[in-house]
Amino acid sequence: MAVLPLTVLGHPILRQATTPVTVVTDELRRLADDMIDTMRAADGVGLAAPQVGRSERLCVVEVGETLLTLFNPEIIAREGKIKWEEGCLSIPDVFGWVERSAQVTVRALDRDGTPFEVTGTELLGVCLQHEIDHLDGKLFIDHLSFLKRRSAMADWDEQKGKYPNQIRVLPAAPATTVAHGEHDHDQRL
Numbered sequence: 575m576a577v578l579p580l581t582v583l584g585h586p587i588l589r590q591a592t593t594p595v596t597v598v599t600d601e602l603r604r605l606a607d608d609m610i611d612t613m614r615a616a617d618g619v620g621l622a623a624p625q626v627g628r629s630e631r632l633c634v635v636e637v638g639e640t641l642l643t644l645f646n647p648e649i650i651a652r653e654g655k656i657k658w659e660e661g662c663l664s665i666p667d668v669f670g671w672v673e674r675s676a677q678v679t680v681r682a683l684d685r686d687g688t689p690f691e692v693t694g695t696e697l698l699g700v701c702l703q704h705e706i707d708h709l710d711g712k713l714f715i716d717h718l719s720f721l722k723r724r725s726a727m728a729d730w731d732e733q734k735g736k737y738p739n740q741i742r743v744l745p746a747a748p749a750t751t752v753a754h755g756e757h758d759h760d761q762r763l
């Protein structure tokens with residue numbers, strides 16, 4: 575178990591599509607465990623493999639009591655629309671309102687390589703869509719209008735100098751419990 579460094583905006587792997595996993599090996603289970611550690615250290619609710627410099631089609635999600643490891647996730651059903659203020663562990667301190675499907679059903683393989691389906695709404699639904707976007711080389715800023723995206727990029731220009739070589743190193747222990755709900759937006763995807 576380990577906390578991994580995160581890639582941030584500008585790192586090329588964040589723009590590359592991932593490769594489906596053919597067999598869930600012990601090495602990939604360890605990677606998933608490390609991604610869960612990393613997500614928690616960053617006080618996040620989701621993390622995708624490219625955010626730790628890997629190209630497997632794998633993400634982890636933790637919303638409330640729901641902890642999911644998803645290999646090869648695909649959205650198989652969508653319903654309705656919702657607007658959510660999103661952020662991203664790979665674009666720290668930048669936020670934007672994104673229109674998403676209000677409810678999604680995702681099919682994936684679990685840690686044992688067994689297919690399962692999960693349906694999510696609100697934060698869980700948004701998080702699933704945000705992480706699966708990562709696996710297709712997409713970021714939440716891609717969903718913003720031209721002007722909102724330009725404003726988000728101006729915010730990022732003030733932040734990016736903190737991350738040499740597009741790498742964000744997290745403290746090993748979770749930052750002292752920042753109360754969830756302190757922010758009125760979600761920066762933790």
Ligand SMILES: [Zn+2]
Pocket residue numbers: 661662663664704708763
């Ligand atoms: Zn993200």
